[in-house]
Amino acid sequence: MESDVTDSFLKIGLINVMEPINILAILAGTMIGMFVGAMPGLSATMAIALLLPLTFQFEPATGLAMLASLYLSAMYGGSIAAILLRTPGTPAAAATVIDGYPMAQAGHAGKALGYSLTASLIGGVISSIVLLTVAPLLGKLVLNFGPIEIFAIAVLGITIIGSLSQGSAVLGLLSGALGLLIAMIGMDPTTGTPRYTFGNLNLFSGVEFTVALIGLFSIPQAIRLMIGGNADQAGRISNVRDRMLPTARQFIEMLPNSIRSAVIGVFTGLIPGTGGDTASWFAYNEAKRFSRNKAAFGTGHAPGIVAPEAANNAVVGGALIPTISLGIPGSSATAVLMGGLMVHGILPGPTLMTEYGDVTYTLLWAVLFANIALFVVGMLFTRACVSVTKIPNRVVGPVIVVLSIIGAYAINNSVFEIWLMLGFGLLGFVLDQCKIPTPPLVIGLILGPVLDTSLEQSLLIGRGDYMIFLQSPISAVLLGIAFLSVLQATPLPGLIAGLFRRMRGSVEAGNDNG
Amino acid sequence: MRKLVTTAAVALLMSGGLAAPVSAQGYTASDDITVLMGFKAGGGSDALAQLVQPFLAEELGVSFVNRYMPGATGAIAWTQLAKQVKPDGKTISITNTPMLMTNYIMNDTISYNITELTPLANIVTDPGIAVVAADSPYQTFADLMAAATADPGGVTVGNSGIGGDDFFTTVAFERAADVKFQKVPFQGDGPSWTAAMGGQIDASFNNVGITYPQIKAGNLRALVVFSNERLKELPDVPTAKELGYDVAAGSSRGYSAPAGFPAEARQQLVDGLRRVTENPEFQAAAAAQAMNIDFIGGDDYTKFLQDQEKVFTDVWNEVKADVQSN
Known part of the structure; x- marks a missing residue:
């Protein structure tokens, strides 16, 4: 009986989404999303909130289809600036910088964007299919993740620092610790006491993550471009006519990585409090872990682009699962989407799958269609973007600074945050000069607040007993994996492997593109 | 912008x-x-x-x-x-x-x-409300109170964050009823009722407008509302005042x-x-x-x-x- 109902909603939704007005809404949402995503500081959440009133006059399904496509395409849009300018357009694209920019530097900007676009498509389609088929089942899973389990996830996330700082573990840890420290700024979540705010009201809510991110990545890059001048341009200019899409062989090679990253994305999106920013790092880390050619990461290695981009697009479907099946937003963008439902008189909650099934399933199909729209629009748009590499550095540098200032102000309409962004810019520049990696700092900033809140909550629930983390099976397993991850980053596994290899007496030269 | x-x-x-x-x-x-x-x-x-x-x-x-x-x-x-x-x-x-x-x-x-x-x-x-998971052993507010009286600080109650209305409702209630809950602050109303629904905490002090869809769907059970009169959408849920606690908040x-x-x-x-x-x-x-x-x-x-x-x-x-x- 219930599956019959779902089947008919599936059909109604598909028919609805094919209506010209809805297709048009999806295309419009895709274009706006790509633009918003590409601009540092303008986020999908912000664009959804601002466009929400515009959609009131549409049918609920049309408005939602537009907003969902916007959300999805902003995830790809973020990678455009990350790859071309080394400044992530959205927090979720921060991990894409690591391999995307070097690839563009080597003259393959089009190829890098092609990888990003294809990975986004795969990640997005997988998560849409999950969304359309098993959303209600997975939705229930969310309820198993309370503060204790979320703490364990955050601990696991922190261990990524280890793999991102190979070569100089100490500097990586320093950077990660700095990120965690900065994340402690603001009101304590359980006592309300301001920490490290120096009596400044603007710091009471903590450092806005996006502001820090813009500063850390964009400003040092702008300085580098301006100081570096236009010498040695030859390599940087990418041929616009360069092949963008991966070849059939490359596509098959990127599949396992994309699918793994998509699964990571769906699950990270599912869990409230973690979104695209976390998922892309998790996926990057796993891609590296599974790769036989770890040293290639960071030098413009395709899997380093594919993993975060497949993951952050898959987050969209994941984050929508608890939103539609339970009425629990999986991310800040879906929280705003839920506000959009309420305006149309649809109260977010379990009735979304029953009473309002037609609207909900139209939305779900729209997410799937938006992936295709994204691919098509992306192909057209990206060619134009690649020509950015032809603009002289002395022009691009100041433009990045201007965009960063606008972006930092736009987040909370706060002049203070422009200064904060510039402060982080200086910090990023100093770190760069001292060869201290910034990605661990970003991880610290993302996960610091999650760790802080969930630790305090767990201890309140467990009445101060740390054993509570081992009593929950999910948390115990996650913490176990985290422990193994830490071991992996120490010389210990290397020693054992070395011993093993010597015993076998052969050295395998790995060359993988997976 | x-x-x-x-x-x-x-x-x-x-x-x-x-x-x-x-x-x-x-x-x-x-x-x-x-x-x-x-x-x-x-x-x-x-x-x-x-x-x-x-x-x-x-x-x-x-x-x-x-x-x-x-x-x-x-x-x-x-x-x-x-x-x-x-x-x-x-x-x-x-x-x-x-x-x-x-x-x-x-x-x-x-x-x-x-x-x-x-x-x-x-x-x-938006009036305050106390909710528990549908499968919670606490059928009525009296059950929850009995547990809290038997083990002061042993019953975990979520709120939307320190300084928010639910935190103050909880404290005002503790004063009026002379009980002690273990108060767990969350980052907003949503995470608080989700934790109650998932059984990570015993109850959530929340708001009617926010939890109503879940109550209607049978995922959460409302034990008491902190309004002056019973609400027409939840006619069976007693007010705190009816139960003898002079607390109305939201x-x-x-x-x-x-x-x-x-x-x-x-x-x-x-x-x-x-x-x-x-x-x-x-x-x-x-x-x-x-x-x-x-x-x-x-x-x-x-x-x-x-x-x-x-x-x-x-x-x-x-x-x-x-x-x-x-």
């Missing part, structure tokens, strides 16, 4: 303001009013603005521009309202209780207070202006807001979003804020040492 703000303003106009005549007829102080918002676009304050302002624009013949200044649980916008905004009738703000008062009661660094404001009117109140949102606001402008706004809340079309729109209209206009709103300020100050002074020692 400027472009986006304009888009939002245009959108607001389109969603109701267009019908208004261009010349101000009901409001003489200005043709347009800026509304300071202490929270992000898309949040609860924004929902109120999007609901009320198209109707009010029509009533008063003015256009509204929302200015979002999120941060420090609204304190950045309210400090600006109290300290910097000229009381010329051109700028007002959405004021949320209890945060409007608890911000400065709890933090010495936050320097504004309600004497620096001209309260206009409260519009909506989260309210309304509008306030800076101190020294022109009396005529204030009167026009208060009257306009009253007419909006009496409009059946508005009432239907509010009901669709599960917003509970609770109009308190003019000096009554001032008194409401003063009374709440006193209660919250007492509560905070009592629990401060305990909370900060965590």
